[in-house]
Amino acid sequence: MNIVKDKKSQHIVDYIKEFARKNSLFVMAYGTGCGAIEIPPTMTSRYDAERFGIRGAATPRQADVLLITGYLAVKTLKRVIRVYEQMQDPKYIIAFGSCTINGGMYFDSYNTINALDRYVPVDVYINGCMPRPEAVIEGFVALQEKIQRGDADNGKKYQENIDWYRENQMKVIKNWNMPDYNW
Amino acid sequence: MSNDLVLENEILNLIKSAFNAEGNVIKSRRVEVFVKKDQVSSVLLFAKEQRGYIHLSHSTCIDWIEEGEFELIYSILSPKDKIMLYVKTRIDRDNPVMENLDGIWHQLNTYEREMREMYGIEFPGLIGDKEFCLEDWDEIPPMRRDFDTVEFARKTFYQRPGREDAKDVRKTLTEQSGEKIPDFATKYSRE
Numbered sequence: 595m596n597i598v599k600d601k602k603s604q605h606i607v608d609y610i611k612e613f614a615r616k617n618s619l620f621v622m623a624y625g626t627g628c629g630a631i632e633i634p635p636t637m638t639s640r641y642d643a644e645r646f647g648i649r650g651a652a653t654p655r656q657a658d659v660l661l662i663t664g665y666l667a668v669k670t671l672k673r674v675i676r677v678y679e680q681m682q683d684p685k686y687i688i689a690f691g692s693c694t695i696n697g698g699m700y701f702d703s704y705n706t707i708n709a710l711d712r713y714v715p716v717d718v719y720i721n722g723c724m725p726r727p728e729a730v731i732e733g734f735v736a737l738q739e740k741i742q743r744g745d746a747d748n749g750k751k752y753q754e755n756i757d758w759y760r761e762n763q764m765k766v767i768k769n770w771n772m773p774d775y776n777w
Numbered sequence: 778m779s780n781d782l783v784l785e786n787e788i789l790n791l792i793k794s795a796f797n798a799e800g801n802v803i804k805s806r807r808v809e810v811f812v813k814k815d816q817v818s819s820v821l822l823f824a825k826e827q828r829g830y831i832h833l834s835h836s837t838c839i840d841w842i843e844e845g846e847f848e849l850i851y852s853i854l855s856p857k858d859k860i861m862l863y864v865k866t867r868i869d870r871d872n873p874v875m876e877n878l879d880g881i882w883h884q885l886n887t888y889e890r891e892m893r894e895m896y897g898i899e900f901p902g903l904i905g906d907k908e909f910c911l912e913d914w915d916e917i918p919p920m921r922r923d924f925d926t927v928e929f930a931r932k933t934f935y936q937r938p939g940r941e942d943a944k945d946v947r948k949t950l951t952e953q954s955g956e957k958i959p960d961f962a963t964k965y966s967r968e
Contacts, residue, residue, distance in 0.1 A: 669912040696937040702927040704919045705911065708934040766933060768913040 608744065615658070615684060616738040617647040622657035624677060627664020629690040629724050636727040643727075648734055654680040659737070662716075664724070665693035665706045668766050671713060675763060678714050679775045683749040686717045686741075688733055691724055698723060712762045715748035784858045788828060796820055809863040814875065817866050821851060821881050830855045830862055833881075836888040838896050842922045845870045847896060851878075851885075873898040895920035 598604050625633065636643045637650065651657035654677045666674065678685070689710050692698030697708035710716055717740060720733035740746045752759060764770050785802045792798055792810050796819065800810035812820050824830035834852040841848055851864040868875055877900040879886040886905060892898045894909040897918040908914075917924050930936075951958055 669910075672912070696940060697930075697934070701936075701940065702930045704916075704924070704926045704929050704933075706934075708930065709937045712935045762935070768915070 612742050612744060616741040619646075619648045619659050619686075619734065619737070620651035620657050621648060621659045621661055622654055622677065622681070623650045623652060624660065625663050626666055626670050626674065627662075627691070627693065629663030632690075632724050632727055632730060633661070633663065636730045641727040641731060643731060643734065646731065646734055646738070654678075655682060657681055658684065659686045659688060661688050661690060662694050662710060663690040665691075665698065665700050665703075666710065667705050668707065669705075671707055671763075672767050672772070675714060675767075676772055678752075681749075684741075684746065685749045686737055686746055687714055687748065688718045688720065688737060689716045690720055690730075691722060693723075695719055695721060707766060713759065713766075715752050715759075717746055717748055784860060788824075788858070788860065788862065791828070792820060792823070795823065803863075806860050807863070808860060809865060811865050811867075814866050814868055817849075817851070817864060818876055818878055818881065820864050821853065821878065824853055824855075824862060824864075825881065828855065829857045830860075832856060833884050834861065836885055836892075838892045838898065838920075840870075840896065840920070840922045841867075842870070847873055847898060849875060849892075849898075868898070875900055877902045879903070894918065897921065 694710040700706040718733045718737045720729050785808050789800050789808050796816050798810050798812045802808050830853040832854040834854045836851045839848040846867045849866050853862050889900045890905045890909045
């Protein structure tokens with residue numbers, strides 16, 4: 595959105611906007627798999643993620659970042675989609691661990707999805723099983739750089755490609771009884 | 778602490794003689810008995826009311842697909858004797874119906890609901906939601922051994938390329954130990 599007409603001034607406005615966004619990442623307090631156990635050490639005094647402006651948020655509507663911490667059961671995926679759609683733009687997803695990338699050790703499970711970015715757009719993947727808090731912070735820094743570059747607009751991409759995402763989501767979630775959010 | 782298994786043999790012989798059952802002492806503090814399907818409730822009640830096996834530790838099911846049977850195991854513990862008693866029974870795999878025993882221990886309700894969902898065993902009169910862990914499941918129960926989980930995952934979920942060169946670690950491990958992989962297990966081999 596252009597606030598000012600002058601192109602150079604718009605650049606400065608964007609810079610300030612992205613700077614503010616990247617330094618106040620509110621993380622949705624929602625743990626989906628085993629990886630949620632890495633969040634408390636990341637947030638507390640040993641690694642102290644708040645020095646990067648990363649802190650918790652209680653509800654999806656207040657949050658900027660959704661952490662997918664580990665494997666996702668189909669049942670949980672339904673809740674994740676619902677949470678993600680409730681979040682306000684700009685919104686980012688950081689996917690945690692091998693399970694979100696290609697299924698990890700649950701690649702042949704009957705109830706866990708194998709590739710997260712077929713269902714929701716992912717900004718940053720952190721590999722490892724589990725990633726240590728240093729890796730988590732590294733992932734957050736990568737996201738901050740992406741935001742500063744102005745590349746992190748997956749919320750918009752999700753709206754544009756909603757048909758493709760819906761098709762994939764409905765392939766695994768058989769009983770689709772979710773509300774439609776019209777953003 | 779005595780090592781001559783007096784208490785173990787005592788409870789084993791009691792159940793053997795009272796119910797005409799098979800059984801043996803596995804090791805210290807572990808006793809197993811094999812009873813018929815309709816005797817399970819009497820054995821459990823006898824052990825609970827008369828012998829102090831008041832704690833239901835676990836209950837689970839094993840799929841013996843080659844023999845066409847499900848084996849149900851009730852692990853009960855006596856806090857006084859410190860003995861774990863495994864009451865095992867076999868039911869028909871094609872018609873898996875088992876008596877609902879959650880009147881003896883109400884905790885059994887949870888285990889029975891899990892077995893109903895994961896193995897498809899019917900417990901007449903069992904109260905509780907049909908769905909336990911799964912949601913909108915319309916395949917055969919997933920813990921049955923004839924459910925091919927690899928094939929199901931391949932068909933249902935997107936497989937990201939890059940895992941094709943993954944090796945089957947079991948092969949290396951069995952070569953080291955000289956153990957043989959059973960035929961039913963090689964079905965799941967990736968090679």
